[in-house]
Amino acid sequence: MDEDLIKDNAMQRARAAQYVLSAVGIDFSYENGYKVFENINIDVGQNEFVAIVGPSGIGKSTLLRILGGFLKPDRGSVYLFGKPIIRPTPDIILIHQSIVTFPWLTALENVMLSLKVRNVSDEEAEKAARNALEMVGLQGFEDLYPKEMSGGMRQRVAIARALAASPLVFLMDEPFAHLDELTAEGLRQDIYNILFSPDTPLKGVVLVSHNLTEVVELADEIYVLNNVPATVVGKVHVDLPRPRNPRSEEFNQILDALYNYLTPPKVKKL
Amino acid sequence: MNEILLITLATLATAGRVLGLILISIFTGWFLAYAAIKGKIFENIYISLIEVFESVPVISFFPIVLIIFVTRIGGPLGVEMAADFLVFTAVVWNIWIGEYQAFKTVPREMLEVAENYQMSFLTKMRRIFIPFSYPRIAANLFPSVSDGFFYITVSEVFSVGIHTYQTFGIGTVLDSLVASGQTRLIYIDLAILAVVIILIIIGLREFSRYAVSKYTVDTDAPIIRRGRLNVKQTTRLLSVVARNPLSRLAGYYRSRAISRPPEVFEKHEIRKEKISRYTSIAIGVIILGLILYSSVDLIISVPHSEWGRLFSITPRIVLYLLYDYLRVGVILAISFVIAIFLGYYLAMHSRAEGIGVPIIQALSAYPPPIYLPFIFAASFTAIHSVLGAFTDEFYVLSLGFVSTFYYIFYSFWMGVKALPAEYFEVMKNLNMGYFSRMRSIILPGTFPYLISGISSTINSAWGGLMIGEYWPDIVAGRSLEVHFGLMKFIDVQTNTGNIALAGWGSFIFGIVVAIYSILFTRRMMDLARKRYVAEEGVFAA
Ligand SMILES: Nc1ncnc2c1ncn2[C@@H]1O[C@H](COP(=O)(O)OP(=O)(O)O)[C@@H](O)[C@H]1O
Ligand SMILES: [Mg+2]
Numbered sequence: 001m002d003e004d005l006i007k008d009n010a011m012q013r014a015r016a017a018q019y020v021l022s023a024v025g026i027d028f029s030y031e032n033g034y035k036v037f038e039n040i041n042i043d044v045g046q047n048e049f050v051a052i053v054g055p056s057g058i059g060k061s062t063l064l065r066i067l068g069g070f071l072k073p074d075r076g077s078v079y080l081f082g083k084p085i086i087r088p089t090p091d092i093i094l095i096h097q098s099i100v101t102f103p104w105l106t107a108l109e110n111v112m113l114s115l116k117v118r119n120v121s122d123e124e125a126e127k128a129a130r131n132a133l134e135m136v137g138l139q140g141f142e143d144l145y146p147k148e149m150s151g152g153m154r155q156r157v158a159i160a161r162a163l164a165a166s167p168l169v170f171l172m173d174e175p176f177a178h179l180d181e182l183t184a185e186g187l188r189q190d191i192y193n194i195l196f197s198p199d200t201p202l203k204g205v206v207l208v209s210h211n212l213t214e215v216v217e218l219a220d221e222i223y224v225l226n227n228v229p230a231t232v233v234g235k236v237h238v239d240l241p242r243p244r245n246p247r248s249e250e251f252n253q254i255l256d257a258l259y260n261y262l263t264p265p266k267v268k269k270l
Numbered sequence: 271m272n273e274i275l276l277i278t279l280a281t282l283a284t285a286g287r288v289l290g291l292i293l294i295s296i297f298t299g300w301f302l303a304y305a306a307i308k309g310k311i312f313e314n315i316y317i318s319l320i321e322v323f324e325s326v327p328v329i330s331f332f333p334i335v336l337i338i339f340v341t342r343i344g345g346p347l348g349v350e351m352a353a354d355f356l357v358f359t360a361v362v363w364n365i366w367i368g369e370y371q372a373f374k375t376v377p378r379e380m381l382e383v384a385e386n387y388q389m390s391f392l393t394k395m396r397r398i399f400i401p402f403s404y405p406r407i408a409a410n411l412f413p414s415v416s417d418g419f420f421y422i423t424v425s426e427v428f429s430v431g432i433h434t435y436q437t438f439g440i441g442t443v444l445d446s447l448v449a450s451g452q453t454r455l456i457y458i459d460l461a462i463l464a465v466v467i468i469l470i471i472i473g474l475r476e477f478s479r480y481a482v483s484k485y486t487v488d489t490d491a492p493i494i495r496r497g498r499l500n501v502k503q504t505t506r507l508l509s510v511v512a513r514n515p516l517s518r519l520a521g522y523y524r525s526r527a528i529s530r531p532p533e534v535f536e537k538h539e540i541r542k543e544k545i546s547r548y549t550s551i552a553i554g555v556i557i558l559g560l561i562l563y564s565s566v567d568l569i570i571s572v573p574h575s576e577w578g579r580l581f582s583i584t585p586r587i588v589l590y591l592l593y594d595y596l597r598v599g600v601i602l603a604i605s606f607v608i609a610i611f612l613g614y615y616l617a618m619h620s621r622a623e624g625i626g627v628p629i630i631q632a633l634s635a636y637p638p639p640i641y642l643p644f645i646f647a648a649s650f651t652a653i654h655s656v657l658g659a660f661t662d663e664f665y666v667l668s669l670g671f672v673s674t675f676y677y678i679f680y681s682f683w684m685g686v687k688a689l690p691a692e693y694f695e696v697m698k699n700l701n702m703g704y705f706s707r708m709r710s711i712i713l714p715g716t717f718p719y720l721i722s723g724i725s726s727t728i729n730s731a732w733g734g735l736m737i738g739e740y741w742p743d744i745v746a747g748r749s750l751e752v753h754f755g756l757m758k759f760i761d762v763q764t765n766t767g768n769i770a771l772a773g774w775g776s777f778i779f780g781i782v783v784a785i786y787s788i789l790f791t792r793r794m795m796d797l798a799r800k801r802y803v804a805e806e807g808v809f810a811a
Binding site (some may be wrong): 065068070087088089090092093094096098099100101102103104105113114116145146147165 | 698
């Protein structure tokens with residue numbers, strides 16, 4: 001039955017239409033011949049926070065870029081509400097691991113970049129940008145330049161810029177990796193409420209990370225990537241009430257389950 | 271057949287002159303750079319001098335140099351030295367500053383290793399400093415070669431008053447071929463020069479690739495770059511980074527502030543340090559002294575009555591200079607617009623880039639003064655019927671354009687290549703259109719590169735004007751000549767043997783250009799450093 005589903009494009013699309021984002025049967029190799037993935041399947045349901053974990057270098061960033069249409073898979077497709085994604089779109093916004101801001105623009109101007117492209121008037125754009133900055137907790141810092149901000153504030157600017165584009169999906173590539181632990185924890189605690197506040201049209205989030213605690217803290221569904229080429233070696237559903245307590249027993253049971261999937265990667269002999 | 275041999279030899283002589291002088295620049299630059307990083311006083315003198323000389327086009331003080339070499343040394347040697355000097359000053363600044371920056375940015379850890387092993391001066395040079403400078407030298411060789419070839423026609427044959435001086439080379443041979451109207455040989459001559467230049471460019475590209483892949487320190491490597499990452503591409507990008515004009519300035523300003531590691535030495539070590547410091551101060555003082563001496567010498571040799579004439583003519587010189595700045599402005603505007611469209615296109619399309627950039631490099635090294643007369647001869651009637659009185663102006667501006675376009679194009683192209691890959695992803699992600707990309711991201715993000723390209727473009731535009739504004743008998747029976755222009759003024763005065771006036775003109779010109787460069791270029795560079803460093807917009811990238 002599963003086989004037929006993948007072969008039959010129409011059925012595949014019909015199935016994908018039930019999800020916010022759905023990646024089906026993805027294979028990918030880099031131009032130098034390095035095969036990163038084999039048959040990856042990932043679904044993001046309505047208002048779902050999905051996390052992808054795996055060791056460094058396994059292909060998490062590559063996968064996010066495929067989900068966003070930045071890279072074309074060799075096989076398989078990515079669907080947004082059943083519509084194939086063939087190029088990057090403001091409906092799916094990527095947040096980089098290396099925090100990206102434009103040093104010649106103030107925080108407000110950085111955020112307004114997202115709005116310039118959607119034919120809105122200048123006042124409206126500014127209002128929406130201020131609103132986005134407020135959502136990430138940067139009200140009062142609109143006129144600072146990125147260089148005058150800490151790493152955590154810069155990442156908040158990047159997130160506000162992403163929010164201002166009113167995307168349906170957020171793709172986050174280890175967004176806390178370049179922050180110190182205290183700042184990261186602060187932002188982590190905020191992020192869920194920011195993303196799923198009623199003010200955003202956001203329908204789903206994919207977070208990539210190698211930090212298992214972070215992932216259990218945030219996600220509804222966790223995909224574990226391992227081996228070379230990478231495949232989904234496990235999928236863990238997290239059904240704990242938020243805010244979650246990393247010291248609770250259930251939390252640690254889930255952590256243990258994840259650790260078990262992440263034994264040293266098997267390299268497929270070619 | 272004999273003529274072809276002669277032409278080949280002449281081409282080789284010219285190429286040898288350019289390449290030989292480049293080698294001399296490289297070699298001397300190493301020692302000067304070492305002296306500069308060892309001694310503050312010498313460093314300040316050295317860098318300021320380079321900055322001024324880099325921004326004053328050599329050609330403008332050529333008349334003064336001419337008299338010194340031709341009258342004081344005289345004979346074929348004096349003429350050869352004058353030609354060499356002109357080419358040398360065209361190639362040297364780039365290379366010297368590049369080596370200095372390289373030495374200044376040798377990682378602290380490497381220096382500590384050297385101290386730890388108590389390496390001798392020569393070992394340090396051979397094992398650390400010199401290898402470390404290769405990538406930057408490689409990057410600076412392209413503009414140096416272009417600049418060197420640019421002046422061959424004017425440096426090999428020149429006239430002062432009724433005397434014509436020449437030294438063996440392609441410029442001289444071409445001059446006599448043109449004089450005797452041997453069309454076929456002229457074409458062969460141009461073709462052989464083209465082949466030699468293409469070979470040199472290919473050689474440089476290879477060297478550059480090798481130098482960057484072998485001698486670039488990994489920690490400078492960008493973590494991800496646009497699209498797919500492979501060794502070849504990384505290499506090219508690194509060579510781009512190596513010539514980042516910002517890391518250039520940032521390089522020495524930053525490291526000036528960093529304090530050296532604590533120096534705990536034995537007594538004789540301290541003495542050695544002191545000696546090397548005194549040596550570098552001494553070299554600095556000697557250079558300053560030489561400059562002072564020659565200026566004073568010149569001033570004394572001018573009689574009092576002459577001074578009066580010089581002062582009275584000054585307002586006219588300033589007016590002429592305004593005309594020339596206007597021309598430079600036009601050339602710059604055209605170059606800028608073309609560079610931005612072409613540079614962005616090439617940076618985004620790797621296949622077009624693979625062909626386009628080497629072609630532009632080869633074209634830029636092929637000296638326009640060599641081929642302009644032929645284009646002039648072929649197109650004059652047609653252009654004249656359209657432009658009428660502006661025809662000469664058109665050719666002058668075109669000469670300025672072809673001799674200078676390359677700099678701004680190349681800098682901008684490198685700036686785009688050096689933008690973080692993430693920026694391109696954000697632009698794609700937000701679906702930004704062409705003009706909004708340009709305005710909000712590409713132009714600001716390449717601002718430092720643009721500034722350095724603009725200032726090189728302005729500097730070398732003067733060379734084109736110097737040659738174009740007054741060109742007697744560019745083709746038989748017709749001269750290329752503008753109505754007003756300081757470069758023309760200097761040319762005419764030199765040609766009529768009025769060296770004092772020519773010298774005065776270049777002196778005023780030099781002062782204005784130096785002031786301009788200090789006020790404008792530096793200020794813009796400061797601004798660029800403060801806000802427009804794209805690399806700093808991406809955390810840890
Ligand atoms: N442009 C590229 N060309 C070839 N291989 C690449 C490229 N980018 C990444 N890789 C390789 O693909 C693998 C996955 O990289 P990445 O997606 O960045 O991993 P992760 O984000 O999980 O750390 C790594 O082994 C990396 O070396
Ligand atoms: Mg990654």
